[in-house]
Amino acid sequence: MSEKTVSPVNGKYKIHGKNNKDLELTIDDSDLKKYTVEELDGEDMNRKLPTSTPVPVNWFACFSIYNNKNGKKNGYATVKYSFTVSLDTEEQRLFVGIGPNAVDVTDELKKTGKVTLSEGDPPTGTFP
Numbered sequence: 128m129s130e131k132t133v134s135p136v137n138g139k140y141k142i143h144g145k146n147n148k149d150l151e152l153t154i155d156d157s158d159l160k161k162y163t164v165e166e167l168d169g170e171d172m173n174r175k176l177p178t179s180t181p182v183p184v185n186w187f188a189c190f191s192i193y194n195n196k197n198g199k200k201n202g203y204a205t206v207k208y209s210f211t212v213s214l215d216t217e218e219q220r221l222f223v224g225i226g227p228n229a230v231d232v233t234d235e236l237k238k239t240g241k242v243t244l245s246e247g248d249p250p251t252g253t254f255p
Contacts, residue, residue: 129167129168129169129171130165130166130167130171130191131165131166131167131168132163132164132165133152133164133165133166133190135159135164138153138159139151139152139153140152140153140154140164140190142164142166142188142189142190142210143166143188144187144188144251145168145186145187145188146187148187148188148212148253149188149212150188150210150211150212150251151210151211151212152164152190152208152209152210153208153209153210153241154192154206154207154208155206155207155208155209156206156207160195161194161195161204162192162193162194162195162204162206163192163193163194163195163200164190164191164192164193165190165191165193166188166189166190167189167190167191167248168189171189172186172188172189172250175189175224175248175249175250176224176250177224177225177226177227177228177229177250178227179227179228179229180222180228180229181229181231182220182254182255183254184222184229184252184253184254185252185253185254185255186224186250186251186252187251187252187253188212188250188251188252189248189249189250189251190248190249191203191248192204192206192208192248203246203247203248205245205246206245207243207244207245208243208244208245209241209242209243209244210241210242210251211236211240211241211242212236212242212251214233214236214253215253218255219233219253219254219255220233220253220254221233221236221242221251221252221253222251222252222253222254223242223244223249223250223251224249224250224251224252225244225247225249226247229252
């Protein structure tokens, strides 16, 4: 599969995931022209999966945020961003890949309605 550039609609990026599980990404900067957002799938996503997971996570979506310089990707962006995603059940847990680890971000999602990060290009998944 491949990387696919995603254009913002009303300041938000829709990242398509497996099994109709999508997430909505918002970058905390009003000048979105400074960034290129890509969704990843297939082998591109698999390369980003963490090597350490506490449970068997069902990874469904992955994205990258790059600095945009003259229409070209210029390294990963260090910018605060957040995303929302719906969970299927009250018991379902949400994970993001940060480096080699799967990090449970379920509490943050349930408390604030979103997950906020500032670096990286995380795969996102759920359990069960």
